[in-house]
Amino acid sequence: LFQLEMEADALVNFQHYSSQLPPFYESSCHILHVEVLQQLTDLIRNHPSWSVAHLAVELGIRECFHHSRIISCANNRENEEGCTPLHLACRKGDGEILVELVQYCHAQMDVTDNNGETAFHYAVQGDNAQVLQLLGKNASAGLNRVNNQGQTPLHLACQMGKQEMVRVLLLCNARCNVMGSAGYPIHAAMKFSHKGCAEMIISMDSNQIHSKDPRYGASPLHWAKTAEMARMLLKRGCDVNNTSSSGNTALHVAVMRNRFDCVMVLLTYGANADARGEHGNTPLHLAMSKDNVEMIKALIVFGAEVDTPNDFGETPAFIASKISKLVTRKTLLTLLRTVGADYRLPVTQGPPSEQCSSTTHHSFSLERSQPPPISLNNLELQDIVHISRSRKPAFILSSMRDEKRTHDHLLCLDGGGVKGLVIIQLLIAIEKASGVATKDLFDWVAGTSTGGILALAILHSKSMAYMRGVYFRMKDEVFRGSRPYESGPLEEFLKREFGEHTKMTDVKKPKVMLTGTLSDRQPAELHLFRNYEAPESVREPRFSQNINLKPPTQPSEQLVWRAARSSGAAPTYFRPNGRFLDGGLLANNPTLDAMTEIHEYNQDMIRKGQESKVKKLSIVVSLGTGRSPQVPVTCVDVFRPSNPWELAKTVFGAKELGKMVVDCCTDPDGRAVDRARAWCEMVGIQYFRLNPQLGTDIMLDEINDTVLVNALWETEVYIHEHREQFQKLIQLLLAP
């Protein structure tokens, strides 16, 4: 068993052992094996302060617990940890022993150890949820007891991420609303990014989604460290702009922690990119020190103003100008300048040290050496001063109804899949500059594919900022897997946004048309989904009436979501919607067809004697989804090969040719724009084509946040570079 060096030690040990061993001898039906004895003596040596009950738990022999001496020690906590045998059993996860302790020994479940932890705390830290279940069968105050660290068993389970434990605790009616030292259990789950635990708590008590922690007054969303955790809360309806005690939103925290993915989720769920937090800092102020260009771009494209001063009168650019690392400083200043950042001298001409110290008031330290004070003569600062404040609207007008206008305005939105985000960004800029919602700026809206969806969003008064968030959120679901994608997510999205039973004519203004391609015939024909009656055609029918082809659905019967689905049925991306394919096959840029339709509509009105209702078209605004960079093509040659090398070349040529044909068919820029411009100029219509040049070729089904944020960034740069054109457009749109 073991060997001793000194006789005196042997004597002491003998006395100790002779008092500990008998209950095991006496309660056993058999002679104890040498192995059991060895284990027993080891335990005694290692835990000299344990009672025989503790030893029995560790040994795991059930018969022991009927012995009177062990029973008498059932609640003994006179040991180093101050834990009872029940604590040990719970930690060990031995359900049988636990039953013996509770039933025969009458062990109490609310006894705490030196850390203030009950058996429930120990069970949570074990591996067997069944133990917890057994404990929970009897109501006990120990279930919600707070330990010395200020944690209930639920806190502990959430922190450790033990979903099964959380589930059992909740089933035993453990309270979610016990305030711990760091907040409620959900805060622990969030802090340690245990999604399942958080979800269960919210399911049990939905109020927990808004709960504040005691130290920072922060909501669970503030504590989210990952995109997934944030998304989980937001999907369940938590307030994305909830503020902590210091006035910071979750976005502030995510920026300070340099969590780009979290930032994206918050922004796409409607976080206010311009929210003023502690010391009046916006997230952009905080982002300046993170050296994360992606995050800065994301904040700006989602609406962060680049020249908002904080409580010290510092703008983000000013803060950037104080960054000690030269490369970073120049990068950030250049970045801000490209979108029209303005330099404003601090309101308070305080000493630099005070300005520098402003950020140290943040609840989280910058953990970075302070940049040295720099002269106000810094070149960048001098340059910035002269940049115009083009991104501020010169005036704000109240909403105008189209009845006051003497001429019609037409808005045309190209197709382009997820690149519809570019259109959204352009529309947000127009709305911001004009102070008027898109719906009230235009009398006609034409859209193809993603442009069609946005046209319907405008018709149904959805804000473009909201649509921007939705696009970012939906893209991962809509474009999941490989092509062709399941239609389910897209259709669910459309039904949710527009209603499952909404008809096209339910909302009549502005007039909206979506392009679709009738693909049940060759040649295919363009079909317009309208929220008004189609103009009657007076010209001879192009084809003799084909009795076998079904006529289209009337606008008053046409479901909105189905029209959107049809317009966006891009071949090989989604399956056709019945007989409809994406309108982009015939009119990816719908301007020419919209003008044709308006002309025919007006002619029809005149023929019906309603000439007084006819208004001339005066403005056409055509928004693109971004122009891909032009690249050289080396070979579109398709020929009969005479050797293997030529075979490879002709196969490559055929592939390139196929791509070129699709491009020629669906290019919304190029000829369509030249034709529309010439048409408008001939007729005396003001024509605006807004289509940013993108730096990379972005696919219709792109889902990478960084790529998309960059596209929006390039759109913002485009808007700034063309600010004069924008201002002219706004003036024209607002003129009576």
Next chain:
Amino acid sequence: LFQLEMEADALVNFQHYSSQLPPFYESSCHILHVEVLQQLTDLIRNHPSWSVAHLAVELGIRECFHHSRIISCANNRENEEGCTPLHLACRKGDGEILVELVQYCHAQMDVTDNNGETAFHYAVQGDNAQVLQLLGKNASAGLNRVNNQGQTPLHLACQMGKQEMVRVLLLCNARCNVMGSAGYPIHAAMKFSHKGCAEMIISMDSNQIHSKDPRYGASPLHWAKTAEMARMLLKRGCDVNNTSSSGNTALHVAVMRNRFDCVMVLLTYGANADARGEHGNTPLHLAMSKDNVEMIKALIVFGAEVDTPNDFGETPAFIASKISKLVTRKTLLTLLRTVGADYRLPVTQGPPSEQCSSTTHHSFSLERSQPPPISLNNLELQDIVHISRSRKPAFILSSMRDEKRTHDHLLCLDGGGVKGLVIIQLLIAIEKASGVATKDLFDWVAGTSTGGILALAILHSKSMAYMRGVYFRMKDEVFRGSRPYESGPLEEFLKREFGEHTKMTDVKKPKVMLTGTLSDRQPAELHLFRNYEAPESVREPRFSQNINLKPPTQPSEQLVWRAARSSGAAPTYFRPNGRFLDGGLLANNPTLDAMTEIHEYNQDMIRKGQESKVKKLSIVVSLGTGRSPQVPVTCVDVFRPSNPWELAKTVFGAKELGKMVVDCCTDPDGRAVDRARAWCEMVGIQYFRLNPQLGTDIMLDEINDTVLVNALWETEVYIHEHREQFQKLIQLLLAP
């Protein structure tokens, strides 16, 4: 050897044999074998009138010919056929025997047999051209001797189609211009459709291509029985409208003989479909009795007037109305009516029998029972009387220069491969109705692909009737084999028609633009080949200047044929021309781009202070290459298959989808037309879209004459049905 029944016969035979056999015994170095004897006796029995020289020739033993008795019989013709041994040798084709006869026996070559045939005639009928060659080494009158049927050896060779014989005869200077009873040798070659013989004769004596036969005064072309024979002559420059003694052209003959393929060749080489022949009949008159709808259609679409009276005042419709077979009669009358045939009462109110007998004056009998006289109250006739004479121009104006016009006219020509024939037919109708050449009716001409080629043809003053013939003739060469076709024939054609070194700016009026697709970049760009300087662009360049992309050639340096080649480089039909593909990928209907170009051109002129030169566009004429019938499409679905049936379905769907995308890309009808019409109406421009509905889908590379004639026929019907529109168009085009 043989057996005789009667002793008396034996005695007679003995005497005969004893006089014939010795020369063979005496001239032989060996004992004659039994086989030789057998052959010899057989010959003697079969040809009792032959001399020993004839026997020697047939026997083929050379030594015989040194025998004095044989030599003395060398020119003996005292036999049933009256032929000499030389005749036999020639027919047999035995060159060695021939040499013996000529050199040792001094056989004469100009001796004739009972049919008046010389040895040359016999040689021609043999199988060995070498014999003829040997004969020809010595000049002899027999070479050109006419036999009793009025044939020289050359006539005979041509009739029999023995090309090698003809070649040798011509090398021996046989005369091509010996008049036989049926004409010159070439007439015989033509009559029996021996192309090679005819070709050799024409190569030897090119005047033969115009030679007339003595009986009908017909040229070789009249005698052509097949398309191939006719084409051969026409390619060598014979006069397609040459008339015979009775005034008939080759077309009259081909129609009378019901040779559709010949008719097509003649028409495509410029035969006058309205030529008046014997009794003033046009080919259409003659066609009425042939019950060949195809041929009738072909004549009409190539310009035959349906209401031309003959010398008896009969129109083709009148003749058709007298056909006794009711079904045929109704068919033909309906056919004629659809293109505006007019009924004219005969000028001479003669008795019906005289009218009926008019056709019997033809040189070829109708070989059909005469239809019974019918009442003038026949319904068809009554109906026809009221049909307007829409195909006759109401007025003929002299040529107008565009300087007199105050507004510009634009002509736009779609692409469509060989279907450009439809455009040609439409233009011919416009020219006929207006009395003015297309070139002088329009100030701007825009074309794509086949429309581009026609635009250049207009620019270079080629008549549309000529182009129609060229298209029919070239299609079999240009579209030979399978796709992609060799570019050689097309390029040769373009160089021949437009000149190998002609530049675009060599002819400046009217202004012409051809569309092409710059395919060395993605996205591809539209390029216009112009015969004027391009307008300067004031808008921002669409893409940053890509230094690697070569700028286009200037109009003053651009070769015309190369521009045409580029515009027509339809992918998978022809290989790209350098970096250019068919303009149809971006602008198969060039109207919108032409209007854009004109607008930009005018803006450029205004900017350069030449506003006085700017003319407003007042008329746009857009000609299509025929509209294919619309057909239902069952499946364009492309999805991930989960079983073999679905795999088959998705493959089919992918194929249909690909076809649909190409159609959407290149459809010149449909949206392009609606857009152009709306644009023109908005601006106050008269817009005419002329595009016949075709009954079948015709491919770009169709080469079947019947199919193409039918397409042109449908175009003629379309022209008649839309005659009011045509008249309005003509009036507008001719108005100052």
